[in-house]
Amino acid sequence: xxxxxSDFEASQSGSPAAGRGGRPQRTQxxxxxxxxxxxxxxxxELDSLSRLQTEERDFARDEVLFSVGDHHQDLYIVQDGWLFxxxxxxxxxxxxxxIYHPGDIIGFPxxxxxxxxxxxxxxxxxxxxxxxxxxxxxVFMEAPRLAALLLSIALREETVLIDRLRVFSRSSAxxxxxxxxxxxxxxxxxxxxxxxxxxxxxxxxxxxxxxxxLTNVSVSRAVTALEERGLISTASREVTLLDMEELxxxxxxxxxxxxxxxxxxx
Amino acid sequence: xxxxxSDFEASQSGSPAAGRGGRPQRTQxxxxxxxxxxxxxxxxELDSLSRLQTEERDFARDEVLFSVGDHHQDLYIVQDGWLFxxxxxxxxxxxxxxIYHPGDIIGFPxxxxxxxxxxxxxxxxxxxxxxxxxxxxxVFMEAPRLAALLLSIALREETVLIDRLRVFSRSSAxxxxxxxxxxxxxxxxxxxxxxxxxxxxxxxxxxxxxxxxLTNVSVSRAVTALEERGLISTASREVTLLDMEELxxxxxxxxxxxxxxxxxxx
DNA sequence: CGCAGCCTTGAGATTACTCAATCAATGTGG
DNA sequence: CCACATTGATTGAGTAATCTCAAGGCTGCG
Numbered sequence: 001x002x003x004x005x006s007d008f009e010a011s012q013s014g015s016p017a018a019g020r021g022g023r024p025q026r027t028q029x030x031x032x033x034x035x036x037x038x039x040x041x042x043x044x045e046l047d048s049l050s051r052l053q054t055e056e057r058d059f060a061r062d063e064v065l066f067s068v069g070d071h072h073q074d075l076y077i078v079q080d081g082w083l084f085x086x087x088x089x090x091x092x093x094x095x096x097x098x099i100y101h102p103g104d105i106i107g108f109p110x111x112x113x114x115x116x117x118x119x120x121x122x123x124x125x126x127x128x129x130x131x132x133x134x135x136x137x138x139v140f141m142e143a144p145r146l147a148a149l150l151l152s153i154a155l156r157e158e159t160v161l162i163d164r165l166r167v168f169s170r171s172s173a174x175x176x177x178x179x180x181x182x183x184x185x186x187x188x189x190x191x192x193x194x195x196x197x198x199x200x201x202x203x204x205x206x207x208x209x210x211x212x213x214l215t216n217v218s219v220s221r222a223v224t225a226l227e228e229r230g231l232i233s234t235a236s237r238e239v240t241l242l243d244m245e246e247l248x249x250x251x252x253x254x255x256x257x258x259x260x261x262x263x264x265x266x
Numbered sequence: 267x268x269x270x271x272s273d274f275e276a277s278q279s280g281s282p283a284a285g286r287g288g289r290p291q292r293t294q295x296x297x298x299x300x301x302x303x304x305x306x307x308x309x310x311e312l313d314s315l316s317r318l319q320t321e322e323r324d325f326a327r328d329e330v331l332f333s334v335g336d337h338h339q340d341l342y343i344v345q346d347g348w349l350f351x352x353x354x355x356x357x358x359x360x361x362x363x364x365i366y367h368p369g370d371i372i373g374f375p376x377x378x379x380x381x382x383x384x385x386x387x388x389x390x391x392x393x394x395x396x397x398x399x400x401x402x403x404x405v406f407m408e409a410p411r412l413a414a415l416l417l418s419i420a421l422r423e424e425t426v427l428i429d430r431l432r433v434f435s436r437s438s439a440x441x442x443x444x445x446x447x448x449x450x451x452x453x454x455x456x457x458x459x460x461x462x463x464x465x466x467x468x469x470x471x472x473x474x475x476x477x478x479x480l481t482n483v484s485v486s487r488a489v490t491a492l493e494e495r496g497l498i499s500t501a502s503r504e505v506t507l508l509d510m511e512e513l514x515x516x517x518x519x520x521x522x523x524x525x526x527x528x529x530x531x532x
Numbered sequence: 533c534g535c536a537g538c539c540t541t542g543a544g545a546t547t548a549c550t551c552a553a554t555c556a557a558t559g560t561g562g
Numbered sequence: 563c564c565a566c567a568t569t570g571a572t573t574g575a576g577t578a579a580t581c582t583c584a585a586g587g588c589t590g591c592g
Contacts, residue, residue, distance in 0.1 A: 112421040140410040155378040169479025213435025
């Protein structure tokens with residue numbers, strides 16, 4: 001049921017073309033799609049990226065793709081599906097660090113360390129594109145503007161973490177939950193371009209609690225309270241944000257996904 | 267104009283007081299000092315950095331060096347003194363995001379955005395070296411290995427933030443305070459090389475609370491409890507870590523400052 | 533000596549947690 | 563198509579932790 005990355009990497013190095021359930025090779029790598037949204041890529045840059053292209057990998061719902069302590073060779077770009085990475089605390093609780101959607105880069109912070117610092121778990125089925133860590137060196141040599149873009153992406157992630165640190169260390173349960181919904185909404189909108197206020201929410205309340213540092217019980221009460229205040233409404237696997245202004249106010253939310261500044265790029 | 271590695275080494279060994287107390291040679295950029303601790307710099311790289319050198323700036327205790335919303339042109343490298351950056355919450359409380367010591371880079375996450383996301387406040391008097399944001403582009407063009415190092419530093423910062431998110435969203439007051447002391451200890455040790463277990467602590471308990479998401483009252487109680495348990499002892503402006511093992515266990519601390527992996531560097 | 537900033541301590545209020553039971557939704561097999 | 567199992571969500575009651583408000587003590591400095 002749950003396969004680890006080590007299995008995957010072993011099978012990859014053994015017979016690269018024999019990935020099970022492998023989809024047809026895309027003519028365009030996931031990373032190119034991702035980065036093209038942010039800057040226009042030159043021929044040289046496209047060429048540099050295309051050489052890093054690796055076969056994509058499918059994953060099943062609830063699959064654990066890697067675990068804390070695993071040695072790693074790759075970054076991943078999400079092609080399809082939702083995933084999150086998490087750390088288990090000694091007391092049995094769990095902190096969900098980041099929730100990933102199509103277009104997101106997974107495992108960036110780990111490349112400065114020798115082993116994984118989080119588990120990667122699939123929320124839905126989907127697929128990811130591996131991107132060899134060693135290929136980063138090539139990008140830095142051949143495509144400095146791409147390298148700068150990667151730094152920008154890492155720095156934006158950091159800003160988001162700072163925002164979250166502020167919210168989660170001080171705010172009420174309702175504000176934390178509101179923040180999570182707003183952040184997911186902003187991220188999904190930035191990648192899908194969808195402007196609606198309803199978002200798909202495959203996480204259950206226990207997982208929401210793991211994300212924002214609450215128990216499932218407290219999440220339930222917070223969601224109910226937000227509904228009663230008329231700020232959100234929930235369906236089976238969906239959340240609708242009814243009063244964006246009030247929601248943003250109550251958790252001091254700022255959208256960091258709207259822009260990436262490139263003025264200092266080479 | 268161009269500085270050689272031997273010049274560099276000579277100036278290093280020639281000014282033994284170049285650590286915390288004294289002021290290093292002005293001819294030596296702060297950033298070179300910082301980065302040299304992590305990798306050996308080539309002549310080209312030193313040359314690329316030396317052109318970015320700007321005059322350093324002194325600051326006074328409690329001075330606010332920049333504020334949320336300011337437009338920015340520079341990163342800063344701390345030359346001397348302690349600072350922190352913080353965000354004021356609408357309810358009047360404050361979140362201290364990061365505490366900076368000599369050798370640290372300030373303002374990195376902001377360069378992906380157009381304005382500052384935090385205030386920068388001096389804890390003690392000291393000085394910083396501005397490093398023009400536009401110079402980053404040059405580094406990415408001319409010195410890809412330096413660029414990769416900068417990315418690594420940003421990614422390490424991100425890992426530290428993830429650790430903190432985990433601790434501050436779930437742990438008890440005692441664990442939060444213990445974590446702060448351990449992190450400061452690890453950082454100071456990594457830059458000064460000091461192996462002692464006593465650390466200088468210019469922050470008052472209100473500021474400690476702003477760092478870890480507690481009130482000054484709770485900080486006082488947590489510190490007292492840690493002392494009664496024999497885990498730490500405090501003097502006027504100093505904290506001594508008496509039982510590192512137990513402290514690390516209670517807050518699940520990991521030292522991220524011990525290593526930077528460079529195996530993928532160009 | 534007296535002031536100001538900081539730390540400590542107490543008591544009650546608030547908030548989220550734990551434990552436990554129940555309800556609702558979803559999926560499965562007969 | 564329905565009975566049943568499973569998972570997830572809700573609700574209640576009591577507990578534990580931190581917060582707020584407030585008073586008092588300590589320390590360094592003019």
